[in-house]
Amino acid sequence: MGNKVALITGITGQDGAYLSELLLSKGYTVHGIKRRSSLFNTDRIDHLYEDPHVKNPRFILHYGDLTDSMNLTRIIQEVQPDEIYNLAAMSHVKVSFDEPEYTANADGIGTLRILEAVRLLGLSQKTRIYQASTSELYGLVQAVPQSEATPFYPRSPYAVAKLYAYWITVNYREAYNMYACNGILFNHESPLRGETFVTRKITRAAAKIVLGLQDCLYMGNIDAERDWGHAKDYVEAMYLILQQEIPEDFVIATGVTTRVREFIRQTFTWLGVTLTFSGSAEAETGIVEAINNARFAELGLNPDKLTVGTTILRIDPRYYRPTEVELLIGDPTKSLTKLGWKPKYTLEALIADMAAADLRLFQKDQLLLEEGFGIMNYFE
Ligand code: NDP
Numbered sequence: 001m002g003n004k005v006a007l008i009t010g011i012t013g014q015d016g017a018y019l020s021e022l023l024l025s026k027g028y029t030v031h032g033i034k035r036r037s038s039l040f041n042t043d044r045i046d047h048l049y050e051d052p053h054v055k056n057p058r059f060i061l062h063y064g065d066l067t068d069s070m071n072l073t074r075i076i077q078e079v080q081p082d083e084i085y086n087l088a089a090m091s092h093v094k095v096s097f098d099e100p101e102y103t104a105n106a107d108g109i110g111t112l113r114i115l116e117a118v119r120l121l122g123l124s125q126k127t128r129i130y131q132a133s134t135s136e137l138y139g140l141v142q143a144v145p146q147s148e149a150t151p152f153y154p155r156s157p158y159a160v161a162k163l164y165a166y167w168i169t170v171n172y173r174e175a176y177n178m179y180a181c182n183g184i185l186f187n188h189e190s191p192l193r194g195e196t197f198v199t200r201k202i203t204r205a206a207a208k209i210v211l212g213l214q215d216c217l218y219m220g221n222i223d224a225e226r227d228w229g230h231a232k233d234y235v236e237a238m239y240l241i242l243q244q245e246i247p248e249d250f251v252i253a254t255g256v257t258t259r260v261r262e263f264i265r266q267t268f269t270w271l272g273v274t275l276t277f278s279g280s281a282e283a284e285t286g287i288v289e290a291i292n293n294a295r296f297a298e299l300g301l302n303p304d305k306l307t308v309g310t311t312i313l314r315i316d317p318r319y320y321r322p323t324e325v326e327l328l329i330g331d332p333t334k335s336l337t338k339l340g341w342k343p344k345y346t347l348e349a350l351i352a353d354m355a356a357a358d359l360r361l362f363q364k365d366q367l368l369l370e371e372g373f374g375i376m377n378y379f380e
């Protein structure tokens, strides 16, 4: 048998980039679906790019969209994949309240389009399908820790769309004997995480604040608790889920939960800043209590850019969600035992990886500013 062929939707996203690297390292030919956009949107996978003029390329991109059945059907027919990883989605929970119909179309019906294309093309017994399900399905807490047996109670248009995707995947497995599985992944982060998700927003802002490029970080509900892992570990689990004898659904999590405020505190600590919280609710603030000069020197930072006593964090209710998911903590027992999945990153290592990457990124901006070049200063 020749090398396996994988098709990844959402290849330009955080997980798509890490999964592409993993599958290429295992000898796969990797096809990916990217959306047409007015600017290049392939930053995360540019290092994998192969000149399309070379013979037998192993990394191939196709234009497409989860809202376009004919396009998806044509690509699947052309590629004849052994495995499809359906990672594409409008993946921002808060934005799904602004774009509920589009979210349902892409995240819910998009999954149906892929399953149905595989069935109609006669690939049901060849092509294995991974569906990117989510811990957001648990929503309003029914029980903790959350396992494959915990009831769902979605709390956003995103989660409701993903609930449809979850069940249609189960249904196609049962109705047509397809190898189709849900990975119920808890939050996973990395230096490639989208800039408006909470962890990346924090590591980016913290790096800019210690460099004197930003004054204040504005946050929503900092008492939410999440089970955070590293995306590099989580794409390994996606791969393992499609290599089992019998198709099943798996929870992928660390089993440890942390408050957003603790993630903020630890990020600043890594950068050499002790932060204290003061006040409560919408009036809560984060104030610089101390600066570790030795750590600043080690990181090449100038302590004059930050003053003890300054308020560098405030609450802005703009970031609250109409309905919130307060607590997520996963029970990964099944994936640890059945898949033999073993995450390598602790929360501390994840924060170090992200904070170091964002510090490097903005040190480059600082150099540009010093040389008289303008920098992009947009943040949400
Ligand atoms: P990202 O937001 O980083 O990536 C989403 C990808 O989907 C991007 O490539 C995006 O393209 C693409 N996309 C969005 N809409 C469409 C569409 N209509 N048609 C085709 N492609 C589209 O997400 P992650 O990598 O973090 O997550 C991957 C998947 O896993 C998502 O489905 C997400 O909902 C799910 N998930 C994520 C978790 C996490 O913690 N990261 C946890 C559990 C589930 P573009 O680059 O052009 O925007």
Ligand code: GDR
Pocket: 091, 092, 093, 094, 133, 134, 135, 136, 185, 186, 187, 188, 196, 197, 198, 199, 201, 218, 219, 220, 221, 222, 224, 225, 226, 260, 319, 320, 321, 324, 325
């Ligand atoms: P989440 O991730 O909604 O869990 O969905 P996000 O990082 O956006 O929020 C986590 C928690 O932090 C709180 N929060 C803020 N969030 C953002 N984005 N910005 C803020 O300023 C802010 N302040 C507080 C949120 O209210 C929330 O409680 C992610 C996505 O990747 C989904 O696609 C995926 O399915 C789930 O993780 C598992």
